[in-house]
Amino acid sequence: MSINYLTPAFLIERDKDRCIDCQVCVRQCANEAHRWDEEEQRVFSEDANCVNCHRCVVMCPTRALHIKKFPLEFRNNANWTQDAMRAIYLQAETGGVLLTGMGNDRPYPIYWDHMLLNASQVTNPSIDPLREPMELKTYLGRKPDFLKIKKGKLLEDIPPQLELDVPIMFSAMSFGSISLNAHKSLAAAAKKVGTYWNTGEGGLHKDLVEHGSHTIVQVASGRFGVDADYLKTAAAIEIKIGQGAKPGIGGHLPGEKVGEEVSQTRMIPLGTDAISPAPHHDIYSIEDLRQLIYSLKEATEYQKPVIVKIAAVHNVAAIASGIVRAGADVVAIDGFRGGTGAAPLRTRDSVGIPIEFALAAVDTRLREEGIRNQVSLVVGGSIRNSSDIVKAIALGADAVYIATSALISMGCHMCQKCYTGKCNWGIATQDPQLTKRLNPEIGAERAANLLKAWAHEIEEMLGGMGINALESLRGNRLMLRGIGLTDRELNILGIKAAGE
């Protein structure tokens, strides 16, 4: 084997005064960054294997471990950065596409952090959510233009709606990309809080059918796990066209992750690669999408809302408009910072646009066309906290999708190595030794806590603005002001500058 030109990315520091050679780190690390030396009777570290997932740091009973960025410095070069060079060493060695996990980590502007919220002073009262009712209830689905009412009676039922107690749903992550215990955690958390979780494209495991009323099932280009029961079990169906982390490309679950359970759930042979094509091979244009939307509606007797999920790309406003006219009940848009279990690095880091712009552009466009009220808009792609949500709703969203935040609540430390299948936190892995580390009851509790905490914070911010129902914030862009943005950016976001 030729020399590996790569130097370690991280340095494992072991405080020998503290280390008791208990080997917890050895047992915890699936990457084999810690090793027990039988002869020396002590623990050693292999820096090169470390992905900086913090599992050993958190589990070490004596706090003997620290992980640092490897101190080896290249000669300063603003152009040829360490990342740029390391990528080349790796590709020169393997001849392969660079893979990565989780969302875009490049230092692009984060527009959420360039928007500020309003609060009431004097001319209208702020509302105290501890003393006054505060409503976050949100209904997603198609709305008729107007209602027919005669003698106090509704003449025609409204189309099916998803009822959310908090405006936050767990977005799609497939069984295969994450573990069954992670799915169980999300499903139970969604039920507990009164919202929905999303199966992703890998089907619905038989153990989770009981959570059907809080489940959104996905129909993606690979059609894994899709049959009539799957559709009927769900509360809503999502057609996945694209994903923010990798717009325009499909997915690939390697055969080694397709064990007994995954194989049954995805309805594919044991150990075979599960490949999702880049496009749906029955959707080559918007009119084809309409046919799929209505096929799914027919199959479920028009009882379930159909969501169409797309990645935020340059022409997203026009695409969204087409999707509304094609009959979707909810449009979900995933921004370029959205996470993934595995994506080609270059695609993840340089394709798509920020969700803030995509959302503003879509909401504005649908209003200009007079069709915004017909559908619901759900956005995702790096919602990090409750104020991101408040800002998203003020820009025009009905609700948000979160996935990375949900995984972090269950222990993920963002090492971005989901694609290796060696997730030490038991989330992005199918290895039974690892998956058992995530207790689904605790996972559900933590994910539910996150949603509850955010709901409280949203209520506080709403009350501060003198609003007591979330719908009065939706598209209420006067509640936002931009800071540090150009006129053009303010214009696209449709907001004023701070001080105006």
Added chain:
Amino acid sequence: MLKEGQIRIPAGCAISGIMNKKGELTSGQDIIKSIAVMHDRSNGLGGGFAAYGIYPEFKNHYALHLFYDDKKVKQETEFLLNKFFSIEQAEPIPTRNISAIKNVPLIWRYFAKPKVKEMALYESESEYVVDFIMRINSEVEGAYVFSSGKNMGTFKGVGFPEDIGEFFRLDEYKGYSWTAHGRFPTNTPGWWGGAHPFSLLDSTIVHNGEISSYDANRRFLEMYGYKCTLQTDTEAITYIFDLLLRKFGLPLESAVNIVAAPFWSKISRMNSEQQKLFKALRVVYSSLLINGPFSIILGSTNGFMALNDRLKLRSLIAAQKGDNMYIASEESAIREICKNPDKSWAPKGGEPVICLLDGKESLYEFDQVDENEFVRHSVAL
């Protein structure tokens, strides 16, 4: 400094309303006395009145009241008026010179009927008239239509309401229903069009409060062709009722249950039939919920309706004496003109007080819209 319409100006206010259910006419003196009691609730930057039943001799004509900045824009506007309407009579609105009222614009009124041949493209006469008003107000700089109903009129300007009432000689008009407004804007618009009541066709609105849902409401309204040129809450509320009642043809009680929607907790306690209706109203028209404090009096030819926001964050008192109904921000404003009402009460948040002329069943009677042939019609040109 930017004037109203170029910038959003919050305002506090006083409101008052009087009507006689038998349709007996009284002069504007009572309503002036009533609103004058609440002098401290306004700051001299806006006052106004709406009066119903004042133009019996022109009761089938639209009475268009206009402010003009100068003669040139008056000429320009009159050219358009003559193109789209047959004008029966045009005259300056009579005023008194009083020292408190300054910087008076040209104030004219026109009794007019739409020209039939121009209306061909429109669904209804009202749509035609509304579209015309929207165009003047948004496109003709320096002209502003501030009243456009039949047998009714709005009178308003910059000043305390009692001075505005004297200025417009309201003691010389006789009407069966009067509403008044005193304004406390937190900025100096100095523009007469910015005063209230706000009116569109026969409906007028006086409003106290600052709604926190403004931009959500506005952006929804704009999908239906409304142009919120003034950027005021009152304008938005007027259009909301116009959209719900006139364009969508919803009953008034449904409109009330949309703008001051019952809480979900209350809806969950209703019977299933009601639940279905209330849920549908909240789900479909969620963008028209009016959030934040407001008390309003919505006036029409058939009477008026007073309404509070669902938390009752603004004061509002109602009273009755015989055939007379009274509404005001403060009880003192009622007692000033009606010492011993038969009853007086504070309406609950979201609970409308509807006062109709005897024999009338609803606040509005619009051109019948065939629900099966309903098409959304944009008034944008």
